[in-house]
Amino acid sequence: MCAVNHSDPNTVPNDGATAPPADLMPVVPGYESLGPNGENRFCVVDLVSDQKLRTQLKFTCHVLSIPAIAEELAQEAFIKYASSKCCYSSKPAKEMVFTDLQSLNTYRYRLETFTESRTTEWDSEPYNGQVVDGFGVAPAPWSIPVPIPSLFQDCKKSVRVPHTSTVKGCHSCLNLGRSACSRCVNSGRTRCGSCSGMGRTSSDQRCIMCQGSGMIRCHSCGGVGSITCKTCKGQGKLLCFIKLKMTWKNNMNVAVIDKGSGFPVELLDQITGERLLTDMAAVVYPVVSFPDSSVNAASESAVREHQAQFATTCRILQQRQTIELIPITRVHYAWNEKTHIYFVYGTEHKVYTKDYPAKCCCCSIL
Ligand SMILES: [Zn+2]
Ligand SMILES: [Zn+2]
């Protein structure tokens, strides 16, 4: 039987560039940059920097000094942690004696800047008589109303720019609607895979697949020698138009105030804290009155950084800043005449320790 299974060269995935080359396209007022060497980007300066609008955020101080976790909770979390590890004995967690619990609560500041950027490019679709919106002045890219799908979520969308449509002959097939079959090179026949084109099998029988001719009908084009043009879907004509592409992106800046306690702060990425502040506006102003000045500094630099980064390259639609208090307790305990340390962190009471005293040997192999 025929074992040849080449991939069909006519089904090479289209790279998406179905529009004719930009230098074949008309110049649309306001979209001159879509030419062959056009810089296809829109810069919008939309920065509100009126410091008078700066809002002072007030904080209540009592939430800022949460004590260390209670001993029972710390031990409960530790026992749970030990039993979740396959080779840890829970003995130390059950028998330990507390020597000290220190509160190392820390703050997490987060700034989210939700931006929209717009780019344009020529695009096309097969023309089969649909309405051609080619008259009138094309609106400028930023004056085209496009509803925002949802705030603070990445998303992409594209729309057609009104009044930019035009009908063109298909550049891929030179208006024929069909292109040459690349498997049989227009002949409609390919070499028989069963007999490798010899017409006879290895036992010197006449090949039944090709009746001895060595050639079979090309299965890519059905023997016709050409295939329907993929660009115009056989129409020979294209409806070309300018496509406006919107990209919505939520840009994040997170700062955790590290207390230098030896706790790896990257563990806090997955952890929930207690929300102390949520401030949302078209443009937020740096927090200035938080009792811990390093949070104010983190806010100041994040807001400044995002303004510098985004205000001139895209449009800032919304900003949100939050401050969370993340509970961390460092627990010192004694077991088997030695002292050890572990941390309980997050409202989930997760545990982190470097030196659990009773692991069996297989853990060190793993
Ligand atoms: Zn063919
Ligand atoms: Zn054959």
Ligand SMILES: [Zn+2]
């Ligand atoms: Zn075509």
